Amino acid sequence: MAGNDDLDPMRMMREWFVKSEQMYSDAMTDVMGDERFSKTTGRYMQEALHMQKMFGEAMGQYLANLNLPSRTEIVEIRERVSSIEATLDSILVEMRALRAESASSTSAPAKKTPTRTKKAPAKDA
Amino acid sequence: MNATAEPIDESSISQKTIDARVKEVIKKAIQRNIPGLARLPETQAQLEVGTSDKELIYSTDTARLYHYTPLADEIYRVPILLVMSPLARGYILDLTRGQSLVEYFLTAGHDVYMIDWAVPQKKHKDLGLSSYACDMLGLCIDKVVEDSGEADLSLVGYCMGGLLSACYQAVNPDGPVKNLACFTTPVNGDGMVLYKKWLTSKSFDLDRLVDELGIIPSEIINISMQALRPLQRNANQLKLLNNVDNDEFVKAHLRFERWAVDQLPFPGAFAKDFMIDFVRDNKLIKKELTLDGKIVDLANIKVPFLHVAASFDHIVPEASSKDLIGMVGSEDKKEIVVRGGHVSLVAGGNAIYRLWPQLDRWLSERAD
Numbered sequence: 068m069a070g071n072d073d074l075d076p077m078r079m080m081r082e083w084f085v086k087s088e089q090m091y092s093d094a095m096t097d098v099m100g101d102e103r104f105s106k107t108t109g110r111y112m113q114e115a116l117h118m119q120k121m122f123g124e125a126m127g128q129y130l131a132n133l134n135l136p137s138r139t140e141i142v143e144i145r146e147r148v149s150s151i152e153a154t155l156d157s158i159l160v161e162m163r164a165l166r167a168e169s170a171s172s173t174s175a176p177a178k179k180t181p182t183r184t185k186k187a188p189a190k191d192a
Numbered sequence: 193m194n195a196t197a198e199p200i201d202e203s204s205i206s207q208k209t210i211d212a213r214v215k216e217v218i219k220k221a222i223q224r225n226i227p228g229l230a231r232l233p234e235t236q237a238q239l240e241v242g243t244s245d246k247e248l249i250y251s252t253d254t255a256r257l258y259h260y261t262p263l264a265d266e267i268y269r270v271p272i273l274l275v276m277s278p279l280a281r282g283y284i285l286d287l288t289r290g291q292s293l294v295e296y297f298l299t300a301g302h303d304v305y306m307i308d309w310a311v312p313q314k315k316h317k318d319l320g321l322s323s324y325a326c327d328m329l330g331l332c333i334d335k336v337v338e339d340s341g342e343a344d345l346s347l348v349g350y351c352m353g354g355l356l357s358a359c360y361q362a363v364n365p366d367g368p369v370k371n372l373a374c375f376t377t378p379v380n381g382d383g384m385v386l387y388k389k390w391l392t393s394k395s396f397d398l399d400r401l402v403d404e405l406g407i408i409p410s411e412i413i414n415i416s417m418q419a420l421r422p423l424q425r426n427a428n429q430l431k432l433l434n435n436v437d438n439d440e441f442v443k444a445h446l447r448f449e450r451w452a453v454d455q456l457p458f459p460g461a462f463a464k465d466f467m468i469d470f471v472r473d474n475k476l477i478k479k480e481l482t483l484d485g486k487i488v489d490l491a492n493i494k495v496p497f498l499h500v501a502a503s504f505d506h507i508v509p510e511a512s513s514k515d516l517i518g519m520v521g522s523e524d525k526k527e528i529v530v531r532g533g534h535v536s537l538v539a540g541g542n543a544i545y546r547l548w549p550q551l552d553r554w555l556s557e558r559a560d
Contacts, residue, residue, distance in 0.1 A: 081430040088427035095422045100389040109395030116404045146313040149253065153310070156251035163247065181262045183269040183342070185301045187560040188553070 239447050242283035244294045249305075250335040254316055256308045257332045258282075259339060263298040268559035270370055271303040271340045273333065275353035278324055279413060279458060282308035284451050285350065287539050291444070293548060300552045302559070305336045305345075307353075312459045317406040320461035321469075322483045325359040330367075333360075337368050344370035346555055350538060351376050351508060352466075358490060358516070363483050365492045371558045373498040373551065376508040376534055379490070379519060381474035383512025386420060391472040398467055402460035410455040417455075421506045425452075448535065477515065491521035498554050499527045500547065502537040526554065 098104060127137040136144075250257035274294070276282040285306065286294040297304050307329070312319065336345050347369045349357030354377030361369050381388060390396050402408065418425065428445070435441040458466075475481035481488040497520045501513050517527040530537055530547050537543060 081434055085427045085430055088423045092421040092423045096386055099419055100386050105390050105393035106395040153253035156248055159248055160251050181265050181267045183267055185266045185268045187557050190557045
């Protein structure tokens with residue numbers, strides 16, 4: 068099976084691409100570093116930002132008429148969910164501290180913790 | 193409870209159900225015995241990552257601090273705090289069993305903590321380098337000291353996490369950090385050639401981008417990282433095709449791919465600090481970068497220091513990280529350059545044999 072693979076032209080083509088990928092990537096990166104590329108990308112970015120703002124406002128109104136949430140509203144929901152997650156995490160942290168506190172104040176058997184006595188190996192010369 | 197088994201009414205089982213069961217049994221038998229047909233998760237999200245047992249010990253809406261459950265009965269006195277890049281998820285350091293730096297440290301007898309940054313929200317758009325390096329990292333360091341009961345710790349930062357750690361230590365040289373290790377840490381903005389060219393171009397208005405968006409979406413970060421090596425993902429897909437009969441390779445590939453696209457957005461102020469002050473104006477090298485009103489001078493770092501770089505790193509190229517070791521003021525300092533790329537350095541197959549033992553050795557020697 069391995070022998071057959073070696074003669075597979077598609078496989079050979081893929082291996083050639085994998086081996087020469089860095090060379091082509093470097094060439095593309097050089098092109099992207101050119102001032103003309105930066106200028107075009109910069110202009111495109113400005114236009115895209117402007118378009119996004121314009122479309123965002125127009126679509127927001129349109130979606131509101133359809134009784135659907137806009138992207139901004141979905142992002143707001145995601146942020147609220149993240150805040151709720153963060154609050155839940157804080158509660159978990161508090162509970163952990165309370166558990167540790169109550170374990171130390173009662174005679175309940177303490178959770179076995181490793182001792183910090185492991186000796187460091189001698190430093191390499 | 194009636195112990196007598198009810199007779200099965202065969203007529204109640206439809207032919208369709210029997211066919212489906214037979215198909216399932218045959219499929220399982222094939223998958224068990226033929227390489228390349230293993231039962232793989234249907235989506236990358238189903239892949240198990242970050243498998244080491246951990247406990248959340250501190251949480252804010254921008255960061256989570258975890259303590260990993262020690263695996264040894266006897267551990268070194270000095271705990272390790274791993275600091276991830278604010279652009280990436282922490283599970284790359286704990287990918288899966290047998291491919292986890294965290295697990296390796298735990299097995300070697302270290303006590304491990306990790307800061308995993310959370311997705312920034314609109315209200316975090318003004319959090320800059322100073323907020324991350326001094327305020328949040330500083331708070332997490334204090335929490336580790338409190339939780340471990342030890343007065344000092346070893347700080348290990350990956351990529352931009354290394355930059356945060358080095359900056360923190362440079363402005364807090366008398367703090368609780370006993371040892372500092374930085375992986376692929378950029379210090380010289382001139383070495384990030386493509387970004388520098390974009391940012392010095394008059395047509396590229398980062399200020400406007402940041403002001404309009406507030407938080408830079410992870411898609412933009414992904415695209416700008418891909419620009420550094422545009423065809424690498426295509427090459428990786430072809431490599432996957434060449435190894436499609438190797439289940440372990442396929443799973444590892446899916447895990448890496450999942451992590452690679454799972455980037456975190458960038459708070460606008462941090463993006464400006466990094467792209468303008470650090471890359472465009474190269475202020476860290478010129479000793480003009482300030483955090484908390486203090487000049488960041490890496491010569492203030494006097495604790496034992498280790499820098500680990502990868503020889504084929506295209507994200508943090510050698511030109512942007514090689515000055516770090518010379519700038520640090522420690523007497524006990526060392527640099528290790530490993531063959532590999534930015535990510536394979538910490539999680540690739542070679543990392544396990546090449547880097548982790550050296551890293552463990554360096555930290556262990558300074559851990560009591």
